[in-house]
Amino acid sequence: MEPIIRVEQLRKQYKNSKRPAVDGISFEVGRGEFFAFLGPNGAGKTTTISILTTTLSKSEGTVMIAGYDVEKEAAKVRRNVGIIFQNPSLDLDLTAEENIRLHVSIYGVYAYRPFYSMMPKEYKQRIEELAAIVGIHDNLFKKVKGFSGGMKRKLEIMRSLMHKPQILFLDEPTQGLDASARQSLWAYLQKIRKEENITIFLTTHYLEEAEEADRVCMITHGKVAVLGTPEEIKHKLLGDKSMLIDAGDRKALRAELEELQVSFTEEEQCFRVRFQDKTPQSLVARLQTPLSRMEVHQQTLEEAYLSLVQQSQNDESRKGAV
Numbered sequence: 471m472e473p474i475i476r477v478e479q480l481r482k483q484y485k486n487s488k489r490p491a492v493d494g495i496s497f498e499v500g501r502g503e504f505f506a507f508l509g510p511n512g513a514g515k516t517t518t519i520s521i522l523t524t525t526l527s528k529s530e531g532t533v534m535i536a537g538y539d540v541e542k543e544a545a546k547v548r549r550n551v552g553i554i555f556q557n558p559s560l561d562l563d564l565t566a567e568e569n570i571r572l573h574v575s576i577y578g579v580y581a582y583r584p585f586y587s588m589m590p591k592e593y594k595q596r597i598e599e600l601a602a603i604v605g606i607h608d609n610l611f612k613k614v615k616g617f618s619g620g621m622k623r624k625l626e627i628m629r630s631l632m633h634k635p636q637i638l639f640l641d642e643p644t645q646g647l648d649a650s651a652r653q654s655l656w657a658y659l660q661k662i663r664k665e666e667n668i669t670i671f672l673t674t675h676y677l678e679e680a681e682e683a684d685r686v687c688m689i690t691h692g693k694v695a696v697l698g699t700p701e702e703i704k705h706k707l708l709g710d711k712s713m714l715i716d717a718g719d720r721k722a723l724r725a726e727l728e729e730l731q732v733s734f735t736e737e738e739q740c741f742r743v744r745f746q747d748k749t750p751q752s753l754v755a756r757l758q759t760p761l762s763r764m765e766v767h768q769q770t771l772e773e774a775y776l777s778l779v780q781q782s783q784n785d786e787s788r789k790g791a792v
């Protein structure tokens with residue numbers, strides 16, 4: 471199947487800057503995929519997402535969005551994408567619905583009418599449908615001035631979905647939201663994704679939000695460092711998974727681990743055993759010595775990310791030392 475996003479050898483060098491912000495990155499995203507694009511501050515995420523959404527010109531490379539070239543067919547690209555950027559751009563003196571009405575008329579989706587009642591039936595249906603999913607139904611006709619940060623973000627997402635985009639670009643959508651607002655935002659983003667088969671392209675500094683992604687791309691210094699499923703990335707950057715076990719009869723347990731030829735290290739109060747399967751079930755089933763402790767260490771994307779950032783900092787300081 472043709473990928474819905476195709477980026478080939480993308481490069482961006484800002485005027486007056488010594489090194490490129492994006493330095494020859496390539497990747498593809500499939501239709502309906504949840505793709506997380508991660509990296510430390512200044513890695514080039516916003517630059518990339520701005521080029522993909524036609525708000526910034528590239529220096530070199532090819533970018534195709536929904537089959538259209540970002541530069542030659544920018545208007546068609548815009549018609550197929552929804553964008554949520556870091557800084558909300560709502561008019562606080564208008565109601566939620568008025569903000570949406572203004573937006574869709576600027577984007578040429580529906581002609582502007584001075585009253586909601588005069589808008590076409592399809593517009594009203596779409597608003598009703600999205601407001602129900604997002605949960606701001608009761609506040610649709612209230613001024614945005616009184617909205618909380620979470621409600622404003624929901625309204626922005628709703629607004630970006632009015633024209634039924636195929637791809638939703640989210641640049642740190644939950645920044646500044648508290649944990650419960652973040653959770654509820656994700657719950658309905660997943661719902662929208664399922665109901666509308668939307669492709670999600672996300673940048674975030676909250677790594678746990680990317681755990682659910684189909685694939686993750688981590689960039690450092692404008693280059694792709696790793697790309698794969700969260701499991702693949704964790705394995706690549708952190709190695710085999712491990713669990714901690716112990717037994718009253720440590721001697722017997724040690725002998726058994728040696729006999730089974732399992733990779734393990736002995737720590738102060740336990741053995742750290744490495745395993746490659748999804749869970750340590752099959753290994754545990756083979757042990758006869760009664761265990762007094764068993765703790766599976768769950769690897770996280772955050773650990774993988776921190777290890778990548780550390781590696782990249784070490785590489786930079788080595789380069790600086792040469």
Ligand SMILES: Nc1ncnc2c1ncn2[C@@H]1O[C@H](COP(=O)(O)OP(=O)(O)OP(=O)(O)O)[C@@H](O)[C@H]1O
Binds near residue numbers: 517518
């Ligand atoms: N308008 C600009 N002119 C010159 N340099 C810029 C401009 N915008 C960004 N940069 C530089 O390009 C690099 C990449 O920036 P970018 O904003 O894309 O990173 P980012 O990964 O989105 O960072 P953050 O996580 O902090 O948002 C940085 O070194 C930044 O200083």
